[in-house]
Amino acid sequence: MTETGLAKLPPVRVLDAPDAAMLDALLRQEATPFVIRGLVRDWPLVQAGLESDRAARAYLLAHARDREFVFSSAQPDAGGRLFYDADMAVNFRMGKAKLPEIFAGFDTARGQDAAQVPTVYLGSVDMHEFFYGLADANPMPLGSRIPLASLWIGNASRIAAHNDFPDNFACCAAGRRRFTLFPPDQFANLYLGPIDITPAGRPISMVDFAAPDFTTYPRFRDALATAQVAELEPGDALFIPSLWYHHVEGLSDFNILVNYWWRDTPRYLGQPHNALHHAIMTIRDLPEEERAIWQAMFDHYVFSGGEAARAHLPEKGRGVLAPLDAQTAQRLHHFLLRSLSL
Incomplete structure (x- = not known):
């Protein structure tokens, strides 16, 4: 059994991209997920994270703009799962603070029992809007694409399976991440929640991947028959094609993901x-x-x-x-x- 409580699932295939031209070709040609090991291992951000969690936070603070960041926080009994409560309201609260204040909470939590530490999650933080020079210092050669570059920062977390309309290239910068992926046609077997009341704008699977209830969600077994898993270490990158569902876990005490979204169809559509x-x-x-x-x-x-x-x-x-x-x-x-x- 994996840490999600699911039987071992097949891994996402691993491909090589020794240069920017090969990466561009893969992103144009491939229609299913793939992993590239160590693609961004030389990033200064990744190297700081390999040194320590504190060094990774210090590196981000050195580039952070003096403005408030939006974050989510959930009580320890949520177990890192940002989801719904019994009344189908979200089980976390939103707040705003300067990044040094938010990161001070991570420093305070060091050494505490994980079961007593609240979940803190900064999602979809625009890399250019909230940081000076961070994108230039940690470049991603994506050719003619004009992506939205975002950071996802937090302690151990579980984000329910959902999909995104743009293509997604996700790079593990610090900590470890696990993605469980499903093809787009599995939406009915994932038992999605309401489309107008969502934790982050996209409908999410109601199945708890840590303890699937196959009585309530019997077709989830069919979804699992199509699933793949990508385990990312610092420096690894994962391509998630448009509309593929992905359940995301931050497995370490401190995790940073950098992702790039783009679409090949015109925005006016x-x-x-x-x-x-x-x-x-x-x-x-x-x-x-x-x-x-x-x-x-x-x-x-x-x-x-x-x-x-x-x-x-x-x-x-x-x-x-x-x-x-x-x-x-x-x-x-x-x-x-x-x-x-x-």
């Missing part, structure tokens, strides 16, 4: 989950026969790619039925804003 919310509001609760009609229309206009819906129209008269560009997407965006405000 917007966020698909907004369409899901709108469809729930407007279609889901219609009578069954009406839902069937709308399902067929969505297939015709959207999921088929829309070729049949526009083929009979003159090219100049296809409007938003033609493949979108920035201008038509903006026009459609404004139309939706007006219609939603009525």
